[in-house]
Amino acid sequence: MIETDQLTRCYGNLTAVDALSIRVEPGQVLGLLGPNGAGKSTAMRMIAGFLVPTSGTARVCGYDVVREPLKAKRALGYLPEGAPSYGEMTVREFLQFIVRMRGFNADAGYRRFDEVIHRLQLEEVLELCIETLSKGLRRRVGLAQAILHDPPVLMLDEPTDGLDPNQKHAVRQLIDMMARERTILISTHLLEEVHALCNRVVIIARGKLMADATPAELEQRSRYHGAVSFSAPGSGMSQEMLGRLPQVAAIEVDPLDGRITVFPKPGERILEPVETLLREQGLEVSEIQLERGRLDEVFRQITTNGGTGALTGGRA
Amino acid sequence: MSPVNAVMRRELRSYFVTPVAYVFLVIFLVLAGILTFYAGDFYERGQADLQPFFVMHPWLYLILVPAITMRMWAEEAKGGTLELLLTLPLTLWQAMLGKFLAAWLFIGLALVLTFPIWITVNYLGSPDNGVILAGYLGSWLMAGSFIAIGACLSALTSSQVVAFILTAVVCVLLLLAGQPQVLDFFQGTLPRRLINGVAHLSMLRHFTAIARGVLDVRDLLYFLLSMIGWLTAGVLLLDLKRTR
Numbered sequence: 001m002i003e004t005d006q007l008t009r010c011y012g013n014l015t016a017v018d019a020l021s022i023r024v025e026p027g028q029v030l031g032l033l034g035p036n037g038a039g040k041s042t043a044m045r046m047i048a049g050f051l052v053p054t055s056g057t058a059r060v061c062g063y064d065v066v067r068e069p070l071k072a073k074r075a076l077g078y079l080p081e082g083a084p085s086y087g088e089m090t091v092r093e094f095l096q097f098i099v100r101m102r103g104f105n106a107d108a109g110y111r112r113f114d115e116v117i118h119r120l121q122l123e124e125v126l127e128l129c130i131e132t133l134s135k136g137l138r139r140r141v142g143l144a145q146a147i148l149h150d151p152p153v154l155m156l157d158e159p160t161d162g163l164d165p166n167q168k169h170a171v172r173q174l175i176d177m178m179a180r181e182r183t184i185l186i187s188t189h190l191l192e193e194v195h196a197l198c199n200r201v202v203i204i205a206r207g208k209l210m211a212d213a214t215p216a217e218l219e220q221r222s223r224y225h226g227a228v229s230f231s232a233p234g235s236g237m238s239q240e241m242l243g244r245l246p247q248v249a250a251i252e253v254d255p256l257d258g259r260i261t262v263f264p265k266p267g268e269r270i271l272e273p274v275e276t277l278l279r280e281q282g283l284e285v286s287e288i289q290l291e292r293g294r295l296d297e298v299f300r301q302i303t304t305n306g307g308t309g310a311l312t313g314g315r316a
Numbered sequence: 317m318s319p320v321n322a323v324m325r326r327e328l329r330s331y332f333v334t335p336v337a338y339v340f341l342v343i344f345l346v347l348a349g350i351l352t353f354y355a356g357d358f359y360e361r362g363q364a365d366l367q368p369f370f371v372m373h374p375w376l377y378l379i380l381v382p383a384i385t386m387r388m389w390a391e392e393a394k395g396g397t398l399e400l401l402l403t404l405p406l407t408l409w410q411a412m413l414g415k416f417l418a419a420w421l422f423i424g425l426a427l428v429l430t431f432p433i434w435i436t437v438n439y440l441g442s443p444d445n446g447v448i449l450a451g452y453l454g455s456w457l458m459a460g461s462f463i464a465i466g467a468c469l470s471a472l473t474s475s476q477v478v479a480f481i482l483t484a485v486v487c488v489l490l491l492l493a494g495q496p497q498v499l500d501f502f503q504g505t506l507p508r509r510l511i512n513g514v515a516h517l518s519m520l521r522h523f524t525a526i527a528r529g530v531l532d533v534r535d536l537l538y539f540l541l542s543m544i545g546w547l548t549a550g551v552l553l554l555d556l557k558r559t560r
Contacts, residue, residue: 048403052559073405080403084396086326088333100322101404145400 001025001183002047002153006056009042009207016042018207019056024183024200026152029175031198032187035303039207040187041081044157047185048078060153074102077151081158083142087131091122091141094130095148102149116144119174136167143171147178154178156186160193172196191295205303219293221301228274229261230288238281245273261291319406323414324421331384331422340380344426347376352433364441369433370451370527374491374520377423377462382483384422385466386476388415389554393474402558408551416460416467416547423459427452447529454526457539458519462487464543468550471557487519494518 002024009017017039024030032040045051047058049065049072058065063072085094095117099109117123120140125133130141139162146154159175160168175184175197186197194201194215201218203211211218219225232238239260243251247268252261264270271290278285331337348369352358356368392398401411437443466483473479492498494515502511515521522535 045399048399050399050403050558070405070407073403076403078403080396080399082396084400086330086397087395088330089326093329097322097326098404100325101319101406103318103405 001061002059002155002185004043004047004056004058007043007046007053007058008055009039009046009051010054015207017046017204020204020207020209021056022202022209022212024185026181026183027179028200029179029184029186029198030200030202031194032185032202032204033189033191033194033299034187034204036189038204038303040204041157042207043204044078044155044185044187045080047155048076048080049073050080074149075151075153077146077149077154079142079146079156079159082161083139085130085138085141085145088129090127090129091117091133092126094141095144098145098148104149112148112150116148119147120144121170135162136164139163139167139171143174151182153183154185156184158188159186160188160190168193191299194295203299203302210302215295216292218295218298222293222295222298223263224261224291224297225293226264226269227261227291228264228271228288229259229291230274230278230285231257231259232278232283232285233258238278238283241277241281242274245270245277247273319404319410320414320417323401323406323411324418327388327415327418328422331418336384336387337422340384340422341426341429344376344380345429348372348430349433351376364437364443366433366437366443366448366451367527369430370455370523373455374458374523377459378484378487378491381419381423381459381462382466382480382487384419385463385470385483386479387470388419388467388479389471389550390474390476390479394476402554408554412467412471412547412551412554416463416543419463419467420456420460423463424456427456427459444529447527450529450531451527453531454523454535457526457536458523461490461519461539461542461546464546464550465490468546468553471550471553490517490519492518492520494521 002022004023005021007017007020008015020039020043022030032043034040042051046053047060047065049069052066060072061075063075065072086097089097095113096109099113102109104112117126120143122137122140122144125137130138133141139159143156143159146156154175156175160171163171172193175186178184186193188194198215201211201213201215202209203218239251239253242248242260242262247264247270248262249265250263252263253259254261262270262274271288275288278288331340351372352366352369356372358368361368389398392401402408434448437448438445462483465486466479469482469486470476470479472482494517499511499515502514506514516538522538525532525535
């Protein structure tokens with residue numbers, strides 16, 4: 001479990017993290033979202049015990065990170081931003097250093113070591129120097145370091161940053177696999193990751209908590225939630241008719257591919273009426289889609305002040 | 317003590333996988349030899365002892381120890397591994413001690429490797445090996461103090477060059493503190509008691525006393541306390557960095 005209470009960190013006049021209170025329970029994968037510089041890494045560094053909070057508290061598995069730092073650190077597996085590791089060491093040396101630091105006895109240490117390198121498929125690069133590895137491999141070494149002691153709480157700062165799609169997929173599978181009984185906090189600015197991994201999302205901007213919800217709840221805040229989009233050539237006439245439907249709030253046409261999006265009035269369901277109307281008009285509809293909502297739009301709305309994101313009609 | 321051990325082993329290994337260790341050992345041994353035999357008039361003195369050898373040590377350390385210690389924390393701060401290290405379950409003191417011990421053992425190894433000089437002097441005459449042993453001990457203690465200073469100042473900055481220069485400057489000040497030129501400079505401006513205090517800070521004075529074969533508790537204490545003091549200051553600096 002991770003709990004923070006009014007966690008605050010100032011750098012001079014700048015408040016990087018501003019009275020952040022969150023609570024992550026076992027079984028939850030919480031995605032910490034925010035624009036660059038929102039305070040994600042600073043918050044994580046405080047929870048990991050690297051930075052001391054200016055005020056407020058953070059606890060890992062009930063241990064205060066300032067008053068009982070060693071107990072908190074033992075319960076936590078942490079991948080710092082950029083997955084730093086000692087470049088001049090080989091993967092084997094580095095992970096064995098971590099084994100020793102985590103205080104394993106020889107037998108248990110070797111077992112965990114074997115398990116982790118197998119899980120992260122590091123067998124082939126064990127004898128290579130870390131500085132010669134690709135970015136993706138280094139990230140995997142960092143992950144191996146974080147999960148080596150099989151911690152109940154896992155905190156990963158941008159775990160898939162800079163990975164190719166296959167590597168991202170592998171890392172997500174790993175997190176998914178570990179998620180069941182653990183508390184996992186990941187930071188990211190990739191919205192696809194939220195869908196793929198998280199069952200809860202916290203959005204922060206300028207150090208403040210702006211939203212705390214499930215991905216589905218966030219999507220519902222989107223203007224696109226419940227909207228219907230379709231592609232139909234030569235539908236100029238029907239656009240007007242669609243506009244006259246009582247449930248419809250607005251219609252937009254993508255200037256590039258002519259795709260039409262119909263927005264519902266609040267609380268209305270419009271898929272059926274739209275479909276009926278299109279059928280009555282005898283239009284060839286190649287494909288029709290009910291939108292779940294767009295996280296990127298909600299993200300923009302929440303993290304920029306004026307909510308200008310909602311005004312743009314183009315598809316992202 | 318396991319985390320101390322782990323940090324120490326990692327540090328020692330990193331000396332030897334990078335050229336640092338070999339460059340240091342070669343230069344230290346070559347310089348120690350040259351300075352002893354040529355600059356130190358080893359033969360011309362006609363005495364079977366290692367005084368000319370030990371006299372050179374402070375000046376060798378002055379250049380070589382900062383080169384070893386400058387990377388100690390500065391490199392970790394720059395490369396981001398400091399965050400990794402300090403989020404592992406160990407205290408700042410354990411991390412500092414591990415790094416310090418690695419460097420101290422390494423200098424110990426360099427001293428052990430000067431054994432041909434010891435063999436030479438035993439071959440040529442019959443020196444007082446007790447005095448020589450004391451000389452080695454004094455030299456090693458002095459190296460420990462230099463390393464502690466370097467460890468502290470490396471924690472101050474993420475620039476290795478700055479760490480090197482600061483360490484060398486502090487070390488030279490401490491070496492020269494007891495020299496007559498320095499004391500004369502303060503004569504008249506400072507009270508006599510304070511000048512005496514400055515004189516007692518001098519590393520050279522304590523080192524020379526031990527190297528002459530006189531093991532005075534005060535000299536040993538001087539080095540031990542200076543190590544503890546500088547390492548503590550380093551730990552406080554690291555801690556301050558986390559709050560700043």
